Amino acid sequence: MDESSLALKQQNEELRRENEALRLQLMETQNANLAKETFLSNMSHDIRTPMNAIVGMTALAKKHIDEKGRVSDALNKIEVASSHLLSLINDVLDMSRINSGRMSVAEELFSLGDLLHETLTIVRPQAEQRHHSFRFDADNIFAEGLYGDPLRLRQIYVNIISNSVKYTPEHGEIVVSVSQEEAADGRCTLVFTCRDNGIGMSEDFLQRIFDPFERVTSSTLSGVEGTGLGMSIVKKLIDAMGGTIAIESTPGRGTLVTIRTPLRYESVPINAAPLEGERLLIIEADEAMQALYRQYLGDSALSFTIVSSSSAAVSAITEADFRGEGFSCAVLGRSVGHNGSIFELASYLHKADSALTLVLVSDLDWEEIEYRANRSGISAFIPIPFFRKSLINGLAHALEASDTGDVASAIPDLTGRRILLAEDNDINREIACEILSVTRAAVDCAANGQEAVNLFLGSAVGTYDLILMDIQMPVMDGYDAVRRIRAAQRDDAGGVPIFAMTANAFAEDIARARACGMNGHIAKPIDVNLLMQTLRQAL
Numbered sequence: 001m002d003e004s005s006l007a008l009k010q011q012n013e014e015l016r017r018e019n020e021a022l023r024l025q026l027m028e029t030q031n032a033n034l035a036k037e038t039f040l041s042n043m044s045h046d047i048r049t050p051m052n053a054i055v056g057m058t059a060l061a062k063k064h065i066d067e068k069g070r071v072s073d074a075l076n077k078i079e080v081a082s083s084h085l086l087s088l089i090n091d092v093l094d095m096s097r098i099n100s101g102r103m104s105v106a107e108e109l110f111s112l113g114d115l116l117h118e119t120l121t122i123v124r125p126q127a128e129q130r131h132h133s134f135r136f137d138a139d140n141i142f143a144e145g146l147y148g149d150p151l152r153l154r155q156i157y158v159n160i161i162s163n164s165v166k167y168t169p170e171h172g173e174i175v176v177s178v179s180q181e182e183a184a185d186g187r188c189t190l191v192f193t194c195r196d197n198g199i200g201m202s203e204d205f206l207q208r209i210f211d212p213f214e215r216v217t218s219s220t221l222s223g224v225e226g227t228g229l230g231m232s233i234v235k236k237l238i239d240a241m242g243g244t245i246a247i248e249s250t251p252g253r254g255t256l257v258t259i260r261t262p263l264r265y266e267s268v269p270i271n272a273a274p275l276e277g278e279r280l281l282i283i284e285a286d287e288a289m290q291a292l293y294r295q296y297l298g299d300s301a302l303s304f305t306i307v308s309s310s311s312a313a314v315s316a317i318t319e320a321d322f323r324g325e326g327f328s329c330a331v332l333g334r335s336v337g338h339n340g341s342i343f344e345l346a347s348y349l350h351k352a353d354s355a356l357t358l359v360l361v362s363d364l365d366w367e368e369i370e371y372r373a374n375r376s377g378i379s380a381f382i383p384i385p386f387f388r389k390s391l392i393n394g395l396a397h398a399l400e401a402s403d404t405g406d407v408a409s410a411i412p413d414l415t416g417r418r419i420l421l422a423e424d425n426d427i428n429r430e431i432a433c434e435i436l437s438v439t440r441a442a443v444d445c446a447a448n449g450q451e452a453v454n455l456f457l458g459s460a461v462g463t464y465d466l467i468l469m470d471i472q473m474p475v476m477d478g479y480d481a482v483r484r485i486r487a488a489q490r491d492d493a494g495g496v497p498i499f500a501m502t503a504n505a506f507a508e509d510i511a512r513a514r515a516c517g518m519n520g521h522i523a524k525p526i527d528v529n530l531l532m533q534t535l536r537q538a539l
Helices: 003-063 068-099 112-129 150-166 230-240 287-297 310-322 342-352 366-375 388-404 426-437 449-457 478-487 507-515 528-538
Strands: 108-111 133-139 145-148 173-182 187-196 244-250 254-265 279-283 303-307 329-332 357-362 378-383 418-422 442-446 466-469 498-502 520-523
Touching (some): 068 230, 108 112, 112 133, 112 150, 112 378, 150 173, 150 254, 287 303, 287 388, 303 310, 329 342, 329 388, 342 357, 342 366, 357 366, 357 388, 366 528, 378 388, 418 426, 418 449, 426 442, 442 449, 449 466, 449 478, 466 478, 478 498, 498 507
Parallel strands (some): 329 357, 418 442, 418 466, 466 498, 498 520
Antiparallel strands (some): 108 145, 145 254, 173 187, 187 254, 244 254
């Protein structure tokens, strides 16, 4: 072959490679455009569905403004639709941040018991609405204090359990379990499983389950809400944590999801000394829970008696008082309360002995029952699931708080306190002021960060007891405003509690708020119960 033929062959080969590269680029562009079109189509449908409910129910409420029942029903449906719309927006934003590489995973100390309680509080009502049998098991939990990202872990667990709830026909069975395995280098493996007897998935679908917008379709279920982004987000979050997820499923027979996450844990001995000499009455009908109390309290210097009914509790208290060995604390568990209500039992015991510390141990959401609990004399709450450390610390704290008379109310009375609110949006500012008004605190408002700094620096030392700071504001944002306040040369600059109250709700935003000197973070839309809890704890 002569040189000219060889050169021509090389040119043809280069042209072929270039054409192939262009063809691949064209395919990638077409696939990207198709993905964008699919994304917009899916999101248009999924966002319009709750928006239609919000718009329609708003119009219905205005039309029947004088009919309290119709308006109340419409507002409840607007609340449900709004919550769903917010979850859609959060999914889209999460995917956006993950794909752009801006999503990070935090590593902070958290309580495993609190994480699991928050998760179960969210998903249990969903299961009850579909009449599912829902069970939670915990085994071999040796480390309660873990280092990781509790917000992301809760997001993962809620997503998995919610999928089981949605894709299991009514009266199904869902079992969630959590255990720990010892690992090297001060770490443990947190093992989470969720098993259901729902519709299951085919082997073909399991190959695509982590792709965006993939959803199981079934003639047995309809109207299942979601973006199809959840499992894709779950997979990326678990990968970022260095964990693994495995899914076993059979069509018509159910699904088992297993998540393994390596986490550092806190090695701190449990101090049961504060309970020494105390006498405890435990009212608990569930035998498995009774066994837990004996396991966790058996080796402490605490005397405890377990009864399984309210009548037995009253008898035990009467007999103990007769012997001069009265109880210092009563734990109200899952037993039936006096006259059918745990709160009536608590009220009865509180009236009989006002010095008796009452502790509620429950899987209920404390924020929803706190007012009734406090009114009936309950002064402390230990969430289920609990472990040895959280049980002992909770009891010790309850007894200590009882000694000092420190019993919290649902809405804190902040009479005489002054709060500085930095918020540039007029409507958001009005909403925040209205919420804060129930606490009787005085509220000064600033429309941007610079005004907030001026108000603080222009006031006498100690004028403001707390600052609520928006982040994205004109003139000066919340981060810079907090830095200016913390750097001020005055006695209250470093100690005044400052909380971000913002729509910047990602883990990185929370970390950034902490880094610039804030004490905490409250996400918008404002959770009123969380705001009240924050104010109560801070003030």
